[in-house]
């Protein structure tokens with residue numbers, strides 16, 4: 134195996150390809166030789182990722198705008214991957230949108246839309262791609278979160294942590310159901326990763342104390358540092374790893 138191109142010829146669906154971690158993973162997978170199939174509800178971000186991957190010499194198509202809470206749209210993404218590349222080997226369930234409220238202020242709508250846009254879409258996309266993963270004995274990597282494991286003092290993450298806890302435990306179940314097809318399913322749980330949404334923390338001492346003070350590696354993670362772990366889990370280097378979660382949080386969970 135060419136260790137620099139572990140995903141050569143593998144067709145990989147990456148959801149939320151227009152966002153921070155999604156884009157970094159598209160670039161990483163393309164650099165490792167994958168046929169990348171991006172999809173995102175945000176067409177501008179998705180288009181920019183296609184441009185960056187092409188500029189880097191990678192292979193990528195993208196379906197956007199694609200709202201993955203709609204099962205018909207999930208089916209369209211899979212159909213596009215099969216039409217272009219003949220099948221699907223890897224699904225990276227990364228795209229999600231969370232809404233935050235303390236329990237006293239949690240409106241029904243806030244709860245349900247977080248579960249829909251963080252958990253339901255993972256189920257819908259996985260179900261849509263499952264027959265292709267059965268054919269390819271493929272791999273699933275889901276994005277859970279530190280929030281699936283622990284409360285974060287300043288973050289009103291009740292619905293978010295419930296959704297990510299669902300992703301975490303659904304991953305174990307997918308590993309169990311997938312084993313007879315040679316499908317592996319794993320998750321990553323990022324801590325605080327530097328993105329447009331989290332950068333404000335750096336300017337706020339109280340947020341810094343809570344979020345970064347808990348990390349052994351006392352800084353924010355970079356999207357590329359999540360992408361490299363996802364690439365490992367998607368590749369044959371992780372051939373004996375299934376039903377696992379890897380913390381990508383600078384050591385928060387262990388301290």
Ligand SMILES: NC(=O)c1ccc[n+]([C@@H]2O[C@H](COP(=O)([O-])OP(=O)(O)OC[C@H]3O[C@@H](n4cnc5c(N)ncnc54)[C@H](O)[C@@H]3O)[C@@H](O)[C@H]2O)c1
Nearest residue numbers: 149151152153154173174175200201227228229278323326
């Ligand atoms: N950034 C962090 O600190 C952090 C920490 C833990 C977990 N995560 C998780 O990592 C993943 C990526 O987060 P990010 O920080 O890159 O955020 P991001 O907002 O940059 O990227 C998420 C992408 O998903 C897309 N998306 C949202 N809802 C969608 C839908 N219904 N259909 C299709 N696309 C949709 C968005 O348009 C966006 O481009 C998410 O699952 C997030 O919960 C992030």
